[in-house]
Amino acid sequence: MEEMVLDAVDLKLLDLLQDDATRSNQWLAEQVHVSPPTCLRRVRRLHECGLIERQVAIVQPERLAALQGHGLACIVEVSLDRQGAEWLDAFEARAVQEPGVQQCWRVSPGPDFVLVLHTHDMPAYLALAQRLFTGDANVRNVKAFFATKRAKFLTKVAVTPVK
Structure with a gap:
């Protein structure tokens, strides 16, 4: 299996998604300065490689x-x-x-x-x-x-x- 390399965009996406995973792909793309399709592809890759284990609602x-x-x-x-x-x-x-x-x-x-x-x-x-x-x-x-x-x-x- 090929080793995954994370760049600054991937790390920023991980950071933003941990704060609020309900943000739109458009909003995320703007924050990391990439196109929406590129952003979506990167988020999918983070899921597929297991860095994002799952998305949940945190109950108060x-x-x-x-x-x-x-x-x-x-x-x-x-x-x-x-x-x-x-x-x-x-x-x-x-x-x-x-x-x-x-x-x-x-x-x-x-x-x-x-x-x-x-x-x-x-x-x-x-x-x-x-x-x-x-x-x-x-x-x-x-x-x-x-x-x-x-x-x-x-x-x-x-x-x-x-x-």
């Missing part, structure tokens, strides 16, 4: 909570008893299948995993904890931190301009 949880009832956000550290690759892979596979797990990070040093969870309420969290932690004999330690306020949340990855 406090506004949703006002309409649907407050959710519960939690950051959990998980340490396993056995850390062989097969044990780490098995826990990770189970964690990523849980709808309440928003993020799953394998980390070092310290715990083996850090999970970001979001459930409807405490009973839903307890059910998830039973399935994922208590029901797994290899889970040695779980340390949960329940969020009281979200001060900052970004999905944007820093894009370094070409010099």
Whole structure:
């Protein structure tokens, strides 16, 4: 497979699309100083090569909570008893299948995993904890931190301009 080379236009497109992926192709083309067909072709290439994984809507949880009832956000550290690759892979596979797990990070040093969870309420969290932690004999330690306020949340990855 041919290695992709990014130029300043590609990087600027990645930066702009991370701010707002709903902008029109015409607007994007104007911002990066290329024709609309060139812009469209470059954005498609960024998708096809996997640099743009997917486009999503980011829901504002406090506004949703006002309409649907407050959710519960939690950051959990998980340490396993056995850390062989097969044990780490098995826990990770189970964690990523849980709808309440928003993020799953394998980390070092310290715990083996850090999970970001979001459930409807405490009973839903307890059910998830039973399935994922208590029901797994290899889970040695779980340390949960329940969020009281979200001060900052970004999905944007820093894009370094070409010099």
